[in-house]
Amino acid sequence: MSQSKITPKSYKVLAVDDNEDITELLEYTLSKEGYQVKTTWDGSTAIQLAQSFLPDLILLDISMPIMDGIEAGRLLRQIPALDYTFLIYLTARVEEYAEVAAFDIGADDYLIKPIKPRALVSRLKALLRDKNELAYSSTEFRIGDLKIDSLSYTINYQNKVLQLPKKEFELLYFLVQHQDTVYTREQLLSHVWGAGMHITPRTIDVHIRKIRERTGFDYIKTVKGIGYKFTTEPENT
Template sequence: MLIYVVEDDTSILKLIEYSLKSKGYDVKCFENGNDFFNELESKEPDIVLLDIMLPDIDGIEILNKLKENPATKNTWVMMITAKTTEYDIISALDKGADDYIKKPFSVMELLSRVGAIARRAKIQDKGENILEFNDIVIDNLKRTVTIDGEHVNFTFKEYELLKYLILNKDIVISREKLLTYIWGYDYEGETRTVDMHIKLLRDKLKDKRKYIKTIRGVGYMLSSKD
């Protein structure tokens, strides 16, 4: 699995490179966004570890470019950040980041989070191309959703959330599990992030919103059963 690391702090960059290579990952490192994009033209990585505060291009801008490019929009991205406010974190995640890690971090935490993303990437690679549930159809290759034959636009997180619910239909899923799988991190005390996205998802599902059941005190379940 190929991982690109974009980090302007040389000591942190070398620590990440050594740690990931010790676990058998193929790693390429970049100290600025321009070098990263130049290499991206030659080969696309499986995962990008991306610092937010870079000398040339802001990490959020790089994230936006990755998600806007059809060739890289599905690339898994973990933000490396010293910005730890709730707004900064949720903003990055809602723009398509799959996880984040706060500075300073331990090597064990880094490897754990990268390993979680790697497992999720393998699961997705083995997933079905077309998923259906009561006239809700997901095309996993085109990353599109149609409801009763009509195309509906979903954000990156909304799409991943709907897909995960369909893959686990008739199964109760806790908010914590949804956070871990969709956002890729433990966000203790902030499970309202899930509730907010479920509300947005229900709004777009319209009359099919009834299929997302709230399991009080636990989480949610997608089911056509009463």
């Protein structure tokens, strides 16, 4: 029996920002597109609400009272029920260290204010479409003692089951699909995050480092002055 694709009406979004005008704009814009939307104004409340609402996407500001967005994001990423929830920062913070900190705790995207409603809706649809298409592809890659399953977002390495945050998984999955091909940081950003995203190439370095730390394998090779590639021959980088 064929499975039907998920529609926007099936998705839930939690928007977290201490600016009421922004949460009202997000609720209006996304509700009009068919999403179920809940809003709150601080990171601490967001953690409590996320555990009961179980959103598919969380839009999170950084500069908030009581608990900032980076700390809230770190705690949200520790909740097993939210393993497959997209964590997207929507912030006015343009400093590179803020962006790196966001991706370091497992963010899937980093968008700069001011909000452009149509662009935001388009970006969210792209993220959910990629997730939906990946989930229904059931493609599995086996390379030596490494198996990557795109249906469950899991990695089996040396008989150990590993799980990565979604963007780290998708980056690794892309490199494995194109093993022995060298990609620049800009090319990886375009393929994994999508063209037109204003994310620094440093993001790729952070994600590669995290993949190496979490998996323990050294199949991703740094090609100095160019970028990265996945190779079946383990090498020190």
